[in-house]
Amino acid sequence: MENFVFYSPTYFVFGKDEESKAGKYVRRFGASKVLIHYGGGSVVRSGLLARVKASLENEGIEFVELGGVKPNPRSGLVYTGIDLCRKEKVDFVLAVGGGSTIDSAKAIAAGVVYEGDFWDYFQGKVITKALPIGTILTISAAGSEGSPDAVITNENGMYKRGATGEALRPAFSVLNPALTQTLSPYQIACGITDIMAHLFERYFTTTQEVEVTDRMIEGLLLAMIHEAPRVIKDTNNYQALANIMWAGMMAHNNSCGVGRAQDWASHDIEHELSAIYDCAHGAGLAVVFPAWMTYNMKHDINRFAQLAVRVWGCQMDFAQPENTAKAGIAALKQFLQSIGMPTDFAGLGAKEEDIEKMAHTACYGDGRKGTIGGFASLSKNDLVAIYRLML
């Protein structure tokens, strides 16, 4: 294990109806004027937004609103939010929604108290200060409710980039599994895929002797594999949704990623897809991951075999461990198909002729130096080959 700092001071409130106490939690963290940030119609139609506003009003907390966050959230709305918060002297940003809304809220919260262009943070500058953030989560997926990260799509060129900094950890997050009961099986499956991807990105490491985090990651993956078919069959299954919701937070608050090199190339590879085709991030990851694994398993066959045996229940082929590694990848692909995820370009509406451009942008766009990835360093040519495995 490598040295690390782990600091996850978010106050997590888990359970039914907790969103109705949003005002109380906002008050706990000293807010006087709140920006309520949200996406489209569902939080309005479901009455969730009204419940949250009523809760703030009951506590006598002022607020302004900014809706309109899209999946793969855009830089334009972040600038709008920053201007609004400054004009209205907002001192707390409350995200009501999923990862896109939370990430947009985080970018606003950081941008408000930064003198420069908030995009600086998405080009590598570490975020050290931001307004406090609260979240009311409506889909288990991104893990942003417990993470110090945010991902935004720059509309000036349509590419996604991430930013990080401890200041982005939410002050509180309300996790009510019942709020996710209205999602479609497809949306839930996308979320599950995103959660599993966060675990894989941590699992594929070059750091040796990390049994404790290996086992935690495997445990969370096994829980997802158990719960996914239950909830796809019945999206109303509160207990399955509850298990998935906690797994989604644990998968990305980094308690199982500490002390080990991680690999985020698959997320980068996917970001090109969702930036161009505006596909769901989870659906993109379902296509990317088996391809990334197939291409990279040569770098550590035993690690892939370990995953196959411990998580997918494959038999170890001691004579030829790569057969086991391959069986694990096949099991992942079959699992993703079973929950309704696409596993090739056609399923995303992606086009072969864009491969060259995506590989180039992933490696060289916006200041990058020509390679991505920690488990295996991938050049543009490698990425072309990986994208081609998705055809």
Added chain:
Amino acid sequence: MENFVFYSPTYFVFGKDEESKAGKYVRRFGASKVLIHYGGGSVVRSGLLARVKASLENEGIEFVELGGVKPNPRSGLVYTGIDLCRKEKVDFVLAVGGGSTIDSAKAIAAGVVYEGDFWDYFQGKVITKALPIGTILTISAAGSEGSPDAVITNENGMYKRGATGEALRPAFSVLNPALTQTLSPYQIACGITDIMAHLFERYFTTTQEVEVTDRMIEGLLLAMIHEAPRVIKDTNNYQALANIMWAGMMAHNNSCGVGRAQDWASHDIEHELSAIYDCAHGAGLAVVFPAWMTYNMKHDINRFAQLAVRVWGCQMDFAQPENTAKAGIAALKQFLQSIGMPTDFAGLGAKEEDIEKMAHTACYGDGRKGTIGGFASLSKNDLVAIYRLML
């Protein structure tokens, strides 16, 4: 899963030499005068205490010292510490040691800012305020470096009781696995047993459909089973110690115990043993747990079988699952013996004639109502039977 709040705001710094920056971490949390609290000679002899003091001096932070914490820490020293802190106007308590020292520091930190007798907290009053606490951990075991709990032995009757409250979560904890390289195999094995016990106490639940926390607990147990023989063979094995150290924190900060009923009867049963015989808490737990499991497996055979199959690699006996459950308990006992732990009364120096008294005190002592335990409610007669299984 049941509703819950999870709030673990401790700043964990993990890695070599981090204790030399203790002054910096103390400053981060705004201390002006520190009580350095520690146990016996080892932190002095090893030079650890001197390094910590030098670090505080370098930062210009004043401090006073109180050593002398014993294993199974006593109420008397807590009163001394409270008086000292009040007299010296201490505003931060820094524990340098293991669980006993940290728990003693927590009791002092809570007692200083409480008008009544600190023992009130150990009779069920929830702790809502305390001086901030820092820890520099020297043994992986109690998990107190990340938990909101403390256990103290009342010298007026020699019985152990626990207290809890979010105010007891340390502000920071320095986890340097290298500090545990000087421990004996026996001390390390006691720590491993304590960590595993914290996982078992959470695992044996009456809450249904808690796959995500089940799998996390199982994963941490599997990691301990992997690392234990490596470190018993070579107590200098930094990587094994590092994995155990992070597992010890994760086992008890409750991220894998949320949303499920827990059972702390085994800890209560053990506390009577270590209060009377002053045995190591981990050694006591090694004796208690197989007995508690054997007596209580009837309440949920399938849960015991699940543990046996998933953690101990037992074959499932589908015709008679209790055979699998028993095989799992046998495997645990064998594992504990293999790392040098006692598994009966003789190994602890405990005496059959004290059983009646211990069972009575565990059930009725200091305000208790006659039963303990959450997985199975245990009366005095049950406890007598369980203690007898340890003979």
